[in-house]
Amino acid sequence: MPDKDLISMPDKLLIPAPSIIEGPYSDNFLLDGRTSLTAAPGTESTERWLRATLGAAFGLPLPPAPEGTAHCLSLRVDDTLGPEAYRLTVRADGVGIVGGDAAGVFWGAQTLRQLLGPESYREAPVAGPAPAVPAQVVTDAPRFRWRGLMLDVARHFMPKGDVLRQLDLLAAHKLNVFHFHLTDDQGWRVEITRHPRLTEVGAWRARTKWGHRASPLWNETPHGGFYTQDDIREIVAYAAERHITVIPEIDVPGHSQAAIAAYPELGNTDVVDTSALTVWDTWGVNPNVLAPTEATLRFYEGVFEEILDLFPSTFVHVGGDECPKDQWKESPTAQARIKELGLADEHELQSWFIRHFDRWLADRGRRLIGWDEILEGGLAPGAAVSSWRGYAGGITAAEAGHDVVMCPEQQVYLDHRQAPGEDEPMPIGYVRTLEDVYRFEPVPPGLSPEAAAHVLGTQANVWTEVMENRSRVDYQVFPRLAAFAEVAWSALPAPGERDFAGFERRMTAHYARLDALGVDYRPPAGPHPWQQRPGVAGRPIEGAPPIV
Numbered sequence: 001m002p003d004k005d006l007i008s009m010p011d012k013l014l015i016p017a018p019s020i021i022e023g024p025y026s027d028n029f030l031l032d033g034r035t036s037l038t039a040a041p042g043t044e045s046t047e048r049w050l051r052a053t054l055g056a057a058f059g060l061p062l063p064p065a066p067e068g069t070a071h072c073l074s075l076r077v078d079d080t081l082g083p084e085a086y087r088l089t090v091r092a093d094g095v096g097i098v099g100g101d102a103a104g105v106f107w108g109a110q111t112l113r114q115l116l117g118p119e120s121y122r123e124a125p126v127a128g129p130a131p132a133v134p135a136q137v138v139t140d141a142p143r144f145r146w147r148g149l150m151l152d153v154a155r156h157f158m159p160k161g162d163v164l165r166q167l168d169l170l171a172a173h174k175l176n177v178f179h180f181h182l183t184d185d186q187g188w189r190v191e192i193t194r195h196p197r198l199t200e201v202g203a204w205r206a207r208t209k210w211g212h213r214a215s216p217l218w219n220e221t222p223h224g225g226f227y228t229q230d231d232i233r234e235i236v237a238y239a240a241e242r243h244i245t246v247i248p249e250i251d252v253p254g255h256s257q258a259a260i261a262a263y264p265e266l267g268n269t270d271v272v273d274t275s276a277l278t279v280w281d282t283w284g285v286n287p288n289v290l291a292p293t294e295a296t297l298r299f300y301e302g303v304f305e306e307i308l309d310l311f312p313s314t315f316v317h318v319g320g321d322e323c324p325k326d327q328w329k330e331s332p333t334a335q336a337r338i339k340e341l342g343l344a345d346e347h348e349l350q351s352w353f354i355r356h357f358d359r360w361l362a363d364r365g366r367r368l369i370g371w372d373e374i375l376e377g378g379l380a381p382g383a384a385v386s387s388w389r390g391y392a393g394g395i396t397a398a399e400a401g402h403d404v405v406m407c408p409e410q411q412v413y414l415d416h417r418q419a420p421g422e423d424e425p426m427p428i429g430y431v432r433t434l435e436d437v438y439r440f441e442p443v444p445p446g447l448s449p450e451a452a453a454h455v456l457g458t459q460a461n462v463w464t465e466v467m468e469n470r471s472r473v474d475y476q477v478f479p480r481l482a483a484f485a486e487v488a489w490s491a492l493p494a495p496g497e498r499d500f501a502g503f504e505r506r507m508t509a510h511y512a513r514l515d516a517l518g519v520d521y522r523p524p525a526g527p528h529p530w531q532q533r534p535g536v537a538g539r540p541i542e543g544a545p546p547i548v
Helices: 004-008 044-058 102-115 160-172 229-241 257-262 294-310 326-330 332-341 346-362 392-399 434-438 470-477 480-489 500-517
Strands: 020-022 036-039 072-077 086-091 094-099 136-140 146-152 177-181 245-252 315-319 367-371 384-387 404-406 455-462
Touching: 036 044, 044 072, 044 102, 044 229, 072 102, 086 102, 094 102, 102 136, 102 160, 146 160, 146 480, 160 177, 160 229, 160 470, 160 500, 177 455, 229 245, 229 294, 245 294, 245 346, 294 315, 294 346, 315 346, 326 332, 326 346, 332 346, 346 367, 384 392, 392 404, 434 480, 434 500, 455 470, 455 480, 470 480, 480 500
Parallel strands: 036 072, 072 094, 146 177, 146 455, 177 245, 245 315, 315 367, 367 384, 384 404, 404 455
Antiparallel strands: 020 136, 086 094, 086 136
């Protein structure tokens, strides 16, 4: 629990760091039985959230009251503040949150919760009355409009309740995009009613590689699961209440063995016996990719029709990464399609595949986004890029006038290990410490101002090959997500000039919040014994990651 000095100095409490704090002043506000809640039109979601969270944490009803009532929490929209901006005013006789839109009001409520101490993150009262909050004014706005986390639920399925919890954790850090990686070689996780075998067959695998793919170990317990369409509707609605957009990802034309195992005709049947394929049980880049046929296009159009009905997001992610071309090179059907379309090679064939769905989505008022491999063979007009292999793909796309989300694996892949040494569980990739993430800069130097305007924002990615459950995801994601959230939200100086020591001091208060939320984060001193995985191989990469 933070000490009284921290509580009296809000700049030592808040993550992400706000733009301006005026105060603290001598007066204090007490959240207690006298406190009521008034919500102007457009703030209803924050009104509901405050009663459900602060009301539960402190055992308070927070009854509705008219504007101007003493000792009131007041919520209001003022569009002169700008998108997602807010102003939080704390006085002895009440608290006012004014947002540039409904989302801004909600982010202001997140700041108020932080000021109320770690007890505000519990689900029932444990420590008596809420602490006094010093009078102050916090004025704040985000740097980027896309502040995201990608969660892979294909490699290891995460039950619906854990997904909802993840959305709460994103909201607590003012992150507003949840990229939902729903399909891969190892599992198909969303119900598609016209193609029931996608979940009857594609959602389940007989066993799972334990550790990195080079590990000799296996978990022989069958693994799987999927979300019904009503589950998805619930997840999307829950996110929307927290001003989070859910971006679905259906991976094509690679990373598709689970779909091919369910419907063998989707694969390159003139090259391999696709009827013998099962949902993949190990990791890596899989050679079994979709066949570039009209039947495959019609099948996935049917899939995307149902996806569009479930997800209202403007963007739909189609993957497009790590699609080996070996089967297409050997396939008479694929070669005939290349010749028919007048394409140069298999790279242009993949571009044709992606362009088809770019047009298909655009015709329905949506936008395609894909991993930076969609640049190969020509970028589809109107498509946006998730730049994962480094900065280069994002730079190329942005300079060509395409929107970009920066998520370079060398910087913000949270499956990468957090420290050197054998104690890190199943260590993957480069060491990316809390400080490394804090010094990540989404907009690379040298990008022209016109191109920089196409950087929508940034995203941290969580691939779950070596994360078998929620606790392992917690360990890999936290506390680094707190540093990432500050990078995405706050107007920080250049990486080398950032005050990491100050951030660490603020993390003292934030660890107490994470404790109250039950997050199994990596402690600063290293993993607890039960967080380690001795004897299970990872794939650590030594040295500093390249800047590419």
